[in-house]
Structures are given as structure tokens and as C-alpha cells.
Amino acid sequence: MAKAKRILKWQRDPEGMRLRILEAAKQEFAAHGLAGARVDRIAEKAGANKRMLYYHVGNKEDLYLEVLEGTYEKIRAEERTLDLEHLDPPEAIARLIDFTWNYFLRNPEFLALLNTENLARAKHLKRSTKVKSMHSPFVEMIRAVVTRGVESGNFRAAVDPVQLYISIAALAFFYLSNSATLSVIFGRDLLKKEARDERLDHMIALVLAALTGKSTAAFGRMEMPTLQPVEHQVM
Amino acid sequence: MAKAKRILKWQRDPEGMRLRILEAAKQEFAAHGLAGARVDRIAEKAGANKRMLYYHVGNKEDLYLEVLEGTYEKIRAEERTLDLEHLDPPEAIARLIDFTWNYFLRNPEFLALLNTENLARAKHLKRSTKVKSMHSPFVEMIRAVVTRGVESGNFRAAVDPVQLYISIAALAFFYLSNSATLSVIFGRDLLKKEARDERLDHMIALVLAALTGKSTAAFGRMEMPTLQPVEHQVM
DNA sequence: ACAGTATTTATCCAACGGGTTAATTTCTGT
DNA sequence: ACAGAAATTAACCCGTTGGATAAATACTGT
Numbered sequence A, B: 001m002a003k004a005k006r007i008l009k010w011q012r013d014p015e016g017m018r019l020r021i022l023e024a025a026k027q028e029f030a031a032h033g034l035a036g037a038r039v040d041r042i043a044e045k046a047g048a049n050k051r052m053l054y055y056h057v058g059n060k061e062d063l064y065l066e067v068l069e070g071t072y073e074k075i076r077a078e079e080r081t082l083d084l085e086h087l088d089p090p091e092a093i094a095r096l097i098d099f100t101w102n103y104f105l106r107n108p109e110f111l112a113l114l115n116t117e118n119l120a121r122a123k124h125l126k127r128s129t130k131v132k133s134m135h136s137p138f139v140e141m142i143r144a145v146v147t148r149g150v151e152s153g154n155f156r157a158a159v160d161p162v163q164l165y166i167s168i169a170a171l172a173f174f175y176l177s178n179s180a181t182l183s184v185i186f187g188r189d190l191l192k193k194e195a196r197d198e199r200l201d202h203m204i205a206l207v208l209a210a211l212t213g214k215s216t217a218a219f220g221r222m223e224m225p226t227l228q229p230v231e232h233q234v235m
Numbered sequence C: 001a002c003a004g005t006a007t008t009t010a011t012c013c014a015a016c017g018g019g020t021t022a023a024t025t026t027c028t029g030t
Numbered sequence D: 001a002c003a004g005a006a007a008t009t010a011a012c013c014c015g016t017t018g019g020a021t022a023a024a025t026a027c028t029g030t
Helices: A014-036 A039-045 A050-056 A060-080 A089-106 A108-119 A123-127 A129-133 A136-151 A161-177 A179-186 A193-212 A223-227 B014-036 B039-045 B050-056 B060-080 B089-106 B108-119 B123-127 B129-133 B136-151 B161-177 B179-186 B193-212 B217-227
Strands: none
Touching: A014 A039, A014 A050, A014 A060, A014 A108, A014 B014, A014 B108, A039 A050, A060 A089, A060 A108, A060 A123, A060 A129, A060 A136, A089 A108, A089 A136, A089 A161, A089 A193, A108 A123, A108 A161, A108 B014, A108 B108, A108 B179, A123 B179, A129 B179, A136 A161, A161 A179, A161 A193, A161 B161, A161 B193, A179 B108, A179 B123, A179 B129, A193 B161, A193 B193, B014 B039, B014 B050, B014 B060, B014 B108, B039 B050, B060 B089, B060 B108, B060 B123, B060 B129, B060 B136, B089 B108, B089 B136, B089 B161, B089 B193, B108 B123, B108 B161, B136 B161, B161 B179, B161 B193
């Protein structure tokens, strides 16, 4: 025959395929949102056929929910390894802030996915049974730190742990998630190394100052940036 | 004739039409994002024909940019009326926080539109000449407050005004923009009246405590919520 | 009145995009 | 070996959607 027998056809790899699909979907949903994501692109990025998505996961929305659940699972899992119990309360909070900040930096898709889900008013997340259950321990972890902080006299008031965590997440999330528009309107690159370092200092200083009522070493650094001619600094 | 002459046909109203189109587009883009927005729905909501969008504004992306610019213009315009110069620095900051919070509450489309634009990495905003220019005065307004606060001895450190504003916006923006997912994962309704009031107190207390180093009346209230059995409180 | 222009309506269409059908190929147990 | 199941491919279907064309209708100045 003119056409020789094809040498390498394909091998089966259901688990690998599934993972590649989910990873590709995560990238695609994060980059374009739910409506903007293209099933064909996901298939292509996964090195697969579009039919595979439906075979291994389900339709577009199922795919999306699975990605979202995996995303939450990942961050909460990493947080569990933080070992805050053995740190001084202020240290523990600083560590939580540091971790959150760096996690968001390392995982920009997380931010985008959450925004996408909130645009949908958490329609999909509400259907998820997995996600709801994984947050009580996390809240308790923070509550324990706060309680210790109050008892040891380090913290002035026993803040609501949910409120506190939302604030910590907010300071990091908003800065990074909105860095594109903020960089444009304020005319400076918020993602460059120095800006990032400065932001982390600022966040830790802000939260610890409020909790402890004392100025920290880091807080002192808040003075420095102001002296720079901050406006019109081209990106 | 069986079919009588149509009584009311239609009147011309170019300006009104344009406004209705932009308002409808704002709602649509905010509700569904750029990719999810439907040109037909915008036309319908505006009480217009789809052709009108193209006649009065341009294609979908032009429409989107115009909405976005209008959105920024509106918030910055309202901020200019805040009159922070005549307030005590801590009062001025509290007022800015209060305003920002309530503006976000009153204008949820603003949050959604910014998120959408950040998903697109500010691609459209970068094309806009209008938007960039309107922010220097705003930053200066905040800088002036901070400077006065330091001079009067109210504030411990001269924080970078951009950094400070980003933090203020972050505390309000993230809470509201992500209220859907946060309400699900923490199992409580973050948008109900008491929760909103509590949040505003918390934000003001947090920022002022960090700036002034002193506990405020509002900060005392941070203690209360913790005593509630916060977990598993059904929405 | 009436001609010319501005505004609005009524259709149409080509491309796209999610999802499906059916055929093909690899793997597994016996 | 081989039958049946699992995994993968190729091709197609059909409603949707952004955008375009052309015709109709209201307004304006003269």
C-alpha cells in the first residue's frame, strides 16, 4: 500500500486526559470567563477532541463547576498547612496575609474564576455540596488565632474571624484582580517587584496596626513611598 | 379600510435614544460581562431596534467602552462633591469610606463592569484618553487629607494616597463584588442590613485605627459580632 | 409644499459555537 | 485470539449572534 501503516496512533490515558482537560478549562475560563470561554479552545489546549470533554466531564457548565470546586479545594488545602496555631498571634496573622497575597500572585486564575462566579451570582457554587463544607475549619483556624491574641493581650478586640478574613482577602484580591485598570487610571505599574513588596508591607501594617493598636516595624515603611513623586510615574 | 391608520407611529428622539441605549447596555454588560452580553437584549431593553445601536454608538465594543467611561466619570464626579478639605482628617477618611461603600452599594454595575474590564486586562480602558486624565485630582484630594492629618498629629504616618485609596476601595469592593460566593462559603447572608452596617463599621475602624493608632468608638463594636454563633447560620 | 436629511424599522445572512451522532481504535478479561 | 467495553476521532447539526442592507418614516429648512 502507498500509505504505510500509521506508526504511532494514540494511547489511552483516561486519568491524564481528564486532568489535562480540567487544567485547560481552568486556563480558558480564567482568561475569558464562562461566556467567553470556547469549548473548542479547551479541547485544543488539552490536546484532545471536543467530544472528550463531554465524555469525561460533561457539558460546559459541568466543566466549569468542576474547575471551580478544584480551585477552592486547592487554596483551602494549602491554608491548612500554614500551622498558625504555633505562632504568636501577630505573627500568625502576618503569615496568613503573606500566604494569601502570594497565593493570589501565584494563582491568578483563582481571582478570575471567583470574579466570573460572582458575575453569575454564585449560581453554580450554590449547587456544589463539596465547597460549603470545607470552610468551617478554616474559619475556626482564624478564630483560634484571634482568641489567643486577645487572651495574650496582643489584640485589642476579638474581631469576627469572617470579617477579618474578608478584609485580608480583600486587600490582596482587589489589588491584584484589578491591577490592570488600577495601573491605567493611576498611571503606574502595580505589578512590578517594588510595588508588590510595598503592597505586602502595607497590608500587613494596616491589619496588624488595627488589631494590636501598636505601630509595627513594617508600618514605619509606609512613610517612605509617599516621599516619591508618585503621580505621573509612567508605567 | 379594515386596518385603520396607525394612531401613534413613533417620534424622533436621538438624545433620549442614545441615553436609553447606554443605560440598557450598562445593565446588560454588568449582568453578563462583555462576552455574555447580547446586542439584541440591549436593543430590546432600550426599546429600540438593534440597528440603532450601530447608528448611535457603534459596534459592541465601542458601546462597551462608552459605558465604561461613563461609569468612571460618574463616580469621580460624585467624589469631587465630597468636600473633604473642610473636615478633620479622620472625619474626612471616614467620609470617604462611607461614600465609597454606599456608592458601591447603590451602583452594583460599577463593580461588575470593572471586573469585566479587568478580565480583559484593561484592554479597552487603555484605548481611552478620557479616563486617564480624571484621576490625578482625585489622588491629590486624598493626599491633601493625609498631609493635613500628619501635620495635625492625627495620623502617625504619611501613607501613599494611592495605596490608601486602593485599600479603602478594596475593603468595600471585594466584600460587595464577591458577596455571592462569600455568602455561600461562609453560610451567611452578607447583604442583609445588619451585615452591611457591621461591615461599614469594621472598615472605618480598621483604616482609622491603622492611620491614627487610636481605638475609635466604632472599633469597639468589632467585638460584638464574634459572640454570635457565626457558623452554619443559614442564609 | 417639497426636497433632502436624520432617524427608525424590517429582514437577512454568514460565521460561530455548543452539543450530538456514528464510526474507529485501543484495551481487558477469559 | 477474540468479544465486549472503554477511549478517541471525525463529521455534522442547528440555534444563536453580531453585524449588514435596504426600505420606510419623521423632521427641517426653504
